[in-house]
Amino acid sequence: MPLIAWSVLAYAGALIVALSAPPDARLLLGAASLVAAIICGLHARSVPSLVCAVAAGASLTAATVQSVDRQCTGRLVHAPEWQATFEHDVGVGDIARVAVTAARCAAPAMLLVAQGAAHAGERATIRGRASADPRGIVISDAALSVARDGPRLLRLRAATGRRIDRIFATDAPMARALVIADMSGISAEERDRYARSGLVHMLSVSGLHVGIVALALELLASVMRLPRTPARIGTLLLLAVYVATIGAPPPAVRAAVMLGALLLTRLAQRPTSPWAILALGAAAPLWNPRTALDLGWQLSVVGTAALIAGGALGRRTIPRKWRGLRRSLATAAIVSVVATLVTAPLVARAFGRIALLGPVTNLAADPVMGLLQPVLFLALAIPIRGVEQVCADAAHVLLQAFDRIAVVASAAPWAAPAALPTNVAACAAGIASVAVIVACMARHPLRPLLVCACALAFMLYEPLLRPMRAVPELHMIDVGQGDALALRTERGRWIVIDAGRSWVGGDAGRNTVVPYLARRGGDVALFVLSHPHADHVGGAASLFALLPPRRFLDPGYVGTTAPYRAALAAARDGKIPWQRVRPGDSLRVDDIVVTSLAPDSVWASNLSDANLASTVLVARVGGVRVLFTGDAEAAEEDWLLAHAGDALHADVLKIAHHGSATSSTPAFLRAVNPRVALVSVGAHNAYGHPSAGVMAALHDAKVSVLRTDRLGSIVLRFEAGRIEVRAGEATWTIPQRDTQHLLPDD
Numbered sequence: 001m002p003l004i005a006w007s008v009l010a011y012a013g014a015l016i017v018a019l020s021a022p023p024d025a026r027l028l029l030g031a032a033s034l035v036a037a038i039i040c041g042l043h044a045r046s047v048p049s050l051v052c053a054v055a056a057g058a059s060l061t062a063a064t065v066q067s068v069d070r071q072c073t074g075r076l077v078h079a080p081e082w083q084a085t086f087e088h089d090v091g092v093g094d095i096a097r098v099a100v101t102a103a104r105c106a107a108p109a110m111l112l113v114a115q116g117a118a119h120a121g122e123r124a125t126i127r128g129r130a131s132a133d134p135r136g137i138v139i140s141d142a143a144l145s146v147a148r149d150g151p152r153l154l155r156l157r158a159a160t161g162r163r164i165d166r167i168f169a170t171d172a173p174m175a176r177a178l179v180i181a182d183m184s185g186i187s188a189e190e191r192d193r194y195a196r197s198g199l200v201h202m203l204s205v206s207g208l209h210v211g212i213v214a215l216a217l218e219l220l221a222s223v224m225r226l227p228r229t230p231a232r233i234g235t236l237l238l239l240a241v242y243v244a245t246i247g248a249p250p251p252a253v254r255a256a257v258m259l260g261a262l263l264l265t266r267l268a269q270r271p272t273s274p275w276a277i278l279a280l281g282a283a284a285p286l287w288n289p290r291t292a293l294d295l296g297w298q299l300s301v302v303g304t305a306a307l308i309a310g311g312a313l314g315r316r317t318i319p320r321k322w323r324g325l326r327r328s329l330a331t332a333a334i335v336s337v338v339a340t341l342v343t344a345p346l347v348a349r350a351f352g353r354i355a356l357l358g359p360v361t362n363l364a365a366d367p368v369m370g371l372l373q374p375v376l377f378l379a380l381a382i383p384i385r386g387v388e389q390v391c392a393d394a395a396h397v398l399l400q401a402f403d404r405i406a407v408v409a410s411a412a413p414w415a416a417p418a419a420l421p422t423n424v425a426a427c428a429a430g431i432a433s434v435a436v437i438v439a440c441m442a443r444h445p446l447r448p449l450l451v452c453a454c455a456l457a458f459m460l461y462e463p464l465l466r467p468m469r470a471v472p473e474l475h476m477i478d479v480g481q482g483d484a485l486a487l488r489t490e491r492g493r494w495i496v497i498d499a500g501r502s503w504v505g506g507d508a509g510r511n512t513v514v515p516y517l518a519r520r521g522g523d524v525a526l527f528v529l530s531h532p533h534a535d536h537v538g539g540a541a542s543l544f545a546l547l548p549p550r551r552f553l554d555p556g557y558v559g560t561t562a563p564y565r566a567a568l569a570a571a572r573d574g575k576i577p578w579q580r581v582r583p584g585d586s587l588r589v590d591d592i593v594v595t596s597l598a599p600d601s602v603w604a605s606n607l608s609d610a611n612l613a614s615t616v617l618v619a620r621v622g623g624v625r626v627l628f629t630g631d632a633e634a635a636e637e638d639w640l641l642a643h644a645g646d647a648l649h650a651d652v653l654k655i656a657h658h659g660s661a662t663s664s665t666p667a668f669l670r671a672v673n674p675r676v677a678l679v680s681v682g683a684h685n686a687y688g689h690p691s692a693g694v695m696a697a698l699h700d701a702k703v704s705v706l707r708t709d710r711l712g713s714i715v716l717r718f719e720a721g722r723i724e725v726r727a728g729e730a731t732w733t734i735p736q737r738d739t740q741h742l743l744p745d746d
Contacts, residue, residue, distance in 0.1 A: 030059030116144030198358025481682030502538025509539020530630025532559025622718025659690020
């Protein structure tokens, strides 16, 4: 592999690790890489020295990018107005994710649209109230006023999307994904099905799709008997127009650059190493470091590397006497297996699964995609109704065949076992993937295979390397307007209380809760549902599928919401023991004892509001008492005061119902008398949570209030009665009380 390829890939890999790591780990990575570069340089090892030096530079770049992001976020929050170009139609009541600009800064933003509207391709001025968010900024009460049309290419993409909707009707969501890289219309269930079958990479425009289009153009030029050189130049120009038209997503840009470089080398009759061409196509992070975090770009680059390595392995291992179809099938099988192995860490990190049937399904789906992509492209290239209809009918049959492959493969037993690596295990898996690529290319693969085996062995033994005893913690995970809390025992196991909300096309369990827990390691010993409202149970089904708990505690209040029914079905399918909450019952998980205080079945039998039948628990952990209240309102709090008043005192209180004025009565707060109050709430939510009155009462009682809308995810560490708080990059300690601070009477 050329040095240029090693340099670019090392820079991108180190950038991914550094941008995902906390500041201390980032600095440690940079220092370790620099020391390794010096040591390798002293021993005249040029490639390792260069790789380590580039990794050190990537760490410094990541630190600079994060610093600039923080400064830009501060400027944008205080800007009077913002500018944004919309990729989709938005109107009053919509939640839109866009990139906003102001004060010479740009950042991703979530808009809660209250006034005005904008069509896809238009650029609007935005006014509203902004607040910082871990993923950018949140602008509530957003008022949109369309200033002018957006960039020509974006308007062309929007127009192409409308044509796709008209031509393909019910097949439009898949056609949009395969032609203009718009996956917004594909449901979470469909994405999961394609992830289980190992075909999820085909849903986004990448090297495969661009390559098929390029091949179709070359075949068309050959049929028309065009001269080779003009045909190749025309193909290159049409590819550039196509990639620009769909919005230039990083995977498509990478593929177009590589194909362009390949065509130019053929025109110049100057053969070039495929690794050098890959390095050129993968160089996007050099001028936009954040591109390295784009999953599509990662899969595109790693998949292309696997294609090159698998082809080299096939040329060395397939007998020379094999010809024609036999050799083609053998080569395709080898490449597919290598690609599945090499991309497995990325797929597991993103989707929580490893598709064991990936090599088989890709062999079956490749011919279908090879026919489907030109048909879709042809329907848009020839604006004649008859041609459009014929292409739409042909595409429908091919899409059905493609989906059928995914359905059959995903239904197979153990087709895609759950795999949720921790941060450390993910790095080890990445090293194993690189070692597989090097082994495929090497004439003497023993050394890289040994490195791969060591990395895999480390992954297997990594859970045993964690400290057997650690400080217990409480994690309040930022899931927006919803609840998701997790107690971590001294042995690293989890007690999860609620799993966040759900929405059309996704849920907080899959998007936030499962990745959050998986990256820290440990299994889920117990899941507790507070009540069956969607902002608490929305992510439970995903949690049960990916990190199945050993027990499921349910208040038993009959809920009819789709997320609640999905959670019960997932528990049944996963054979997760279900148990109803009963007041007085206690469970011990390692060093944590959880005692149920409510709901009582007699009390709940006549209720019409699930909030009033919320699960209320008290946990004893690290010398501290923590009270969890779900969405309990004043009536249930009164019941608790009458039936469990002596058990209510707690050092930490999870404020009920996101701080609503319907909860946290003065009498209840006096009985609990907390040192810390936790409020899980979405920034500038439509409900006005948390209540100013409740916040004032807590402030008057000298209670430390911690809110997810201001701090993001929050971690409390408990040791000998001490409470240490960690939010973002800040850490502080909640002092113990010398005297009892009681709330004033009504």
